[in-house]
Amino acid sequence: MDCIFCNIAAGKIPSDILYQDEKVVAFRDVNPQAPVHLLVIPRKHIGQLSELTEKDTPLIGHMIEVANQLAKREGIAESGYRLVINSGKEGGQLVPHLHLHVLGKRQLSGRLG
Amino acid sequence: MDCIFCNIAAGKIPSDILYQDEKVVAFRDVNPQAPVHLLVIPRKHIGQLSELTEKDTPLIGHMIEVANQLAKREGIAESGYRLVINSGKEGGQLVPHLHLHVLGKRQLSGRLG
Numbered sequence: 218m219d220c221i222f223c224n225i226a227a228g229k230i231p232s233d234i235l236y237q238d239e240k241v242v243a244f245r246d247v248n249p250q251a252p253v254h255l256l257v258i259p260r261k262h263i264g265q266l267s268e269l270t271e272k273d274t275p276l277i278g279h280m281i282e283v284a285n286q287l288a289k290r291e292g293i294a295e296s297g298y299r300l301v302i303n304s305g306k307e308g309g310q311l312v313p314h315l316h317l318h319v320l321g322k323r324q325l326s327g328r329l330g
Numbered sequence: 331m332d333c334i335f336c337n338i339a340a341g342k343i344p345s346d347i348l349y350q351d352e353k354v355v356a357f358r359d360v361n362p363q364a365p366v367h368l369l370v371i372p373r374k375h376i377g378q379l380s381e382l383t384e385k386d387t388p389l390i391g392h393m394i395e396v397a398n399q400l401a402k403r404e405g406i407a408e409s410g411y412r413l414v415i416n417s418g419k420e421g422g423q424l425v426p427h428l429h430l431h432v433l434g435k436r437q438l439s440g441r442l443g
Binding site: 251293296302306308309310321324329 | 363364379380382384387388389390391392394395398401402406407408409410411412413414415416417418419420421422423424431433434435436437438439440441442443
């Protein structure tokens with residue numbers, strides 16, 4: 218179990234956990250690109266977005282629901298925020314465990330990549 | 331009905347539609363930021379991400395599933411791609427109808443906004 222996000226989800230690597238349930242874990246990005254920069258990950262190891270199957274649809278929906286709830290708690294639901302999922306090399310994915318970025322609390326650029 | 335994306339979904343404004351079903355429509359962004367830049371929208375008018383309720387979870391999950399299928403068709407599932415949803419002003423949302431960006435076919439920047 219060399220995956221850093223699996224280890225965070227299992228509590229074996231400390232992180233600033235904001236939310237967790239039986240399916241997902243959310244914590245602050247250690248290299249934030251905005252005043253609010255959170256990650257929402259599934260507990261189960263899914264390498265990347267392109268590996269999702271139709272049966273994972275409720276899981277990804279739940280990840281976004283959790284992101285929206287956290288945006289409210291962080292006070293960015295009204296001011297605005299951005300969700301990003303990078304998949305694979307050209308997508309800019311750095312950690313090979315599916316993760317959803319939640320960014321906000323400053324004006325984000327119109328450039329999406 | 332002044333919403334441009336409602337009009338695209340209804341076929342009243344022409345667009346390069348790649349996929350549609352009873353819930354969602356996908357088409358090419360008219361101002362692409364990458365060689366592949368698609369938008370996936372719900373047919374029903376949802377202003378922004380923060381307006382989603384728990385009952386919309388299957389819809390947002392379906393939008394992502396469609397995005398993943400289109401990434402395969404566009405030949406970027408393996409090379410990599412990025413999904414982005416902007417919500418509200420600081421998120422950089424330009425059209426006030428929920429939309430999911432799918433970007434790829436070039437190395438995307440590590441800057442997420």
